[in-house]
Amino acid sequence: MLKMHVNTTERVSGITPNQSNRYGIKRFILKFGGALAIATLSGVACAATLFTNVKGYTLNEDAELVSFTSILIDEGKVLSLDIKADETTAQTLNITNTIDGKGRVMLPGLIDAHGHLLGLGANLLEVNLRESTSAANAADSVAEYALANSTQPWITGRGWNQELWSDRAFPTSADLDKKVSDRPVWLTRVDRHAGWANTKTLTLAGITKDTPTPVGGEIVKDANGEPTGVLIDNAMALVEPYVPTQSNAVYKRQLDAAGKHLLSNGITSMHDAGVGRGVYDFYIKQAVQAELPIRIYAMISATDPDLSKLLGKGPIRDANDYLYIRSVKAYGDGALGSRGAALLAPYSDAPHQHGLLLTQPEDMTPLFTSVIGAGFQLNYHAIGDKANHVALNEFEKTFAAIGGSELRNRIEHAQVIAPEDLARFAELDVLPSMQPTHATSDKNMAEDRIGKDRMEGAYAWQTLLESGIPLPLGSDFPVELANPFYGLHAAVTRQDRDNQPVKGWYAHEALTIEQAFKGFTLDAAYAGHMEDTLGTLTPGKWADFILVDQDIFTIDKKDIWKTQVHATYIAGKQVFSK
Numbered sequence: 001m002l003k004m005h006v007n008t009t010e011r012v013s014g015i016t017p018n019q020s021n022r023y024g025i026k027r028f029i030l031k032f033g034g035a036l037a038i039a040t041l042s043g044v045a046c047a048a049t050l051f052t053n054v055k056g057y058t059l060n061e062d063a064e065l066v067s068f069t070s071i072l073i074d075e076g077k078v079l080s081l082d083i084k085a086d087e088t089t090a091q092t093l094n095i096t097n098t099i100d101g102k103g104r105v106m107l108p109g110l111i112d113a114h115g116h117l118l119g120l121g122a123n124l125l126e127v128n129l130r131e132s133t134s135a136a137n138a139a140d141s142v143a144e145y146a147l148a149n150s151t152q153p154w155i156t157g158r159g160w161n162q163e164l165w166s167d168r169a170f171p172t173s174a175d176l177d178k179k180v181s182d183r184p185v186w187l188t189r190v191d192r193h194a195g196w197a198n199t200k201t202l203t204l205a206g207i208t209k210d211t212p213t214p215v216g217g218e219i220v221k222d223a224n225g226e227p228t229g230v231l232i233d234n235a236m237a238l239v240e241p242y243v244p245t246q247s248n249a250v251y252k253r254q255l256d257a258a259g260k261h262l263l264s265n266g267i268t269s270m271h272d273a274g275v276g277r278g279v280y281d282f283y284i285k286q287a288v289q290a291e292l293p294i295r296i297y298a299m300i301s302a303t304d305p306d307l308s309k310l311l312g313k314g315p316i317r318d319a320n321d322y323l324y325i326r327s328v329k330a331y332g333d334g335a336l337g338s339r340g341a342a343l344l345a346p347y348s349d350a351p352h353q354h355g356l357l358l359t360q361p362e363d364m365t366p367l368f369t370s371v372i373g374a375g376f377q378l379n380y381h382a383i384g385d386k387a388n389h390v391a392l393n394e395f396e397k398t399f400a401a402i403g404g405s406e407l408r409n410r411i412e413h414a415q416v417i418a419p420e421d422l423a424r425f426a427e428l429d430v431l432p433s434m435q436p437t438h439a440t441s442d443k444n445m446a447e448d449r450i451g452k453d454r455m456e457g458a459y460a461w462q463t464l465l466e467s468g469i470p471l472p473l474g475s476d477f478p479v480e481l482a483n484p485f486y487g488l489h490a491a492v493t494r495q496d497r498d499n500q501p502v503k504g505w506y507a508h509e510a511l512t513i514e515q516a517f518k519g520f521t522l523d524a525a526y527a528g529h530m531e532d533t534l535g536t537l538t539p540g541k542w543a544d545f546i547l548v549d550q551d552i553f554t555i556d557k558k559d560i561w562k563t564q565v566h567a568t569y570i571a572g573k574q575v576f577s578k
Contacts, residue, residue, distance in 0.1 A: 054101035076571030109268025109544030114474035121254025127157025135171035173229030259293025269295035341384030472527035473519030
């Protein structure tokens with residue numbers, strides 16, 4: 001049996017172990033729906049800031065929704081809610097700054113439990129094909145970008161989705177060659193489970209009709225056996241070594257762009273689903289220099305060659321909670337849209353296909369044992385019912401052999417689940433980390449892919465929640481748009497932003513606004529082992545909050561997505577203002 005090292009935390013410059021007493025707050029003012037009690041931990045009074053005249057909402061320690069009208073902050077932490085702003089109180093508590101919230105709605109900073117931070121930054125800085133209407137339209141966008149960036153040796157981009165095009169057909173190299181043939185072009189699909197290359201790229205990578213298809217991938221070929229230019233899942237690795245390598249300077253530009261975008265949308269913390277050694281080192285450097293724009297719970301990529309070395313370093317938690325690394329992202333299958341999601345039975349619209357397992361069955365036990373045995377949370381990407389089934393089986397087997405169920409291991413996406421497997425998440429304490437906007441994006445395609453019968457276990461948010469397991473929510477940006485209010489809206493309406501379908505898509509699986517709010521706050525914090533400091537505006541936690549223009553708990557739910565963020569604060573400091 002492997003020895004568990006759950007509490008191991010590496011010390012590096014500027015990084016300290018997670019200690020329950022690390023806040024450094026000189027006093028706590030403990031009040032939550034009851035009498036005020038001031039516990040003085042030091043004789044030295046500190047200057048505090050009081051926000052008044054807000055319509056505030058948070059979850060309390062029992063995960064119940066409560067409201068407040070003022071919030072007192074000291075050294076970046078919440079000291080109390082509903083303090084009266086009278087002269088005596090101000091002198092007693094040394095309140096030196098009072099801010100009038102002008103009646104605006106205050107919410108805890110929202111947490112996206114599954115995104116790709118630098119991928120979002122790259123998407124903001126490269127060719128964005130999200131709005132493309134056809135392969136030809138996408139190629140036109142590539143040509144415009146290439147003209148404006150004539151010195152770039154490669155043209156890269158992301159966001160195309162053939163399911164939104166009228167012909168719903170994969171694009172081809174020829175589509176790109178007509179516009180850009182002198183430089184390699186590499187464009188990843190919106191879910192990043194397929195890539196589209198021009199002929200220059202295929203030639204550079206040596207991909208021909210004779211190139212064998214790699215395990216867990218597909219080289220899409222035409223009737224004559226020639227590569228069409230689309231590579232699915234593991235076949236993308238044939239091209240990626242030739243794409244120019246990233247540098248810290250590039251990472252910094254991507255980080256800054258993504259950080260600004262997320263803060264403007266009310267996201268103060270995110271879980272970065274899959275970072276390699278280069279990004280791992282970059283994040284630590286940024287944390288030490290206090291230059292991370294938002295809080296990051298990072299998952300090490302299971303495919304990184306240095307995985308064992310990084311596991312050996314143990315978990316890392318920044319004293320100011322801007323960076324926490326204690327999990328690993330593993331890759332079970334592909335995506336439903338590209339028919340890469342692994343299914344127990346064939347695709348309903350492609351009877352010869354079952355999807356792809358990216359991690360082969362014989363490799364799962366060593367992976368689970370090494371990650372969980374090192375005390376790291378394992379977060380397993382599984383979209384199809386087969387990928388979810390084999391992951392749950394492996395978790396069960398691993399827990400029986402070496403333990404580790406307390407690590408809050410997760411299945412990322414958990415989109416299509418065999419009905420008999422739904423209850424196993426709660427039984428095994430494996431968290432389903434889900435993204436509500438995936439359902440509203442997939443509603444025009446999912447039933448075609450898996451048929452009506454299998455929809456019983458698909459996007460089953462309410463069923464999973466009722467089984468007794470927390471439901472952390474996110475967006476999977478930049479696969480989906482990062483705006484968390486789009487996710488809250490999709491969760492409670494099961495509709496797109498055009499209010500379709502009218503009665504909601506499999507509406508019995510919709511969440512209440514309170515449940516969805518918990519998914520983007522406390523449940524997301526719990527899924528990142530950070531509920532001790534994040535997720536609610538309760539005394540002792542970081543004062544991460546946002547001011548928005550409407551009350552999401554009282555407005556018509558169809559208007560939730562229209563919510564605008566006026567200001568964003570991290571640790572009581574304003575980091576965005578509209």
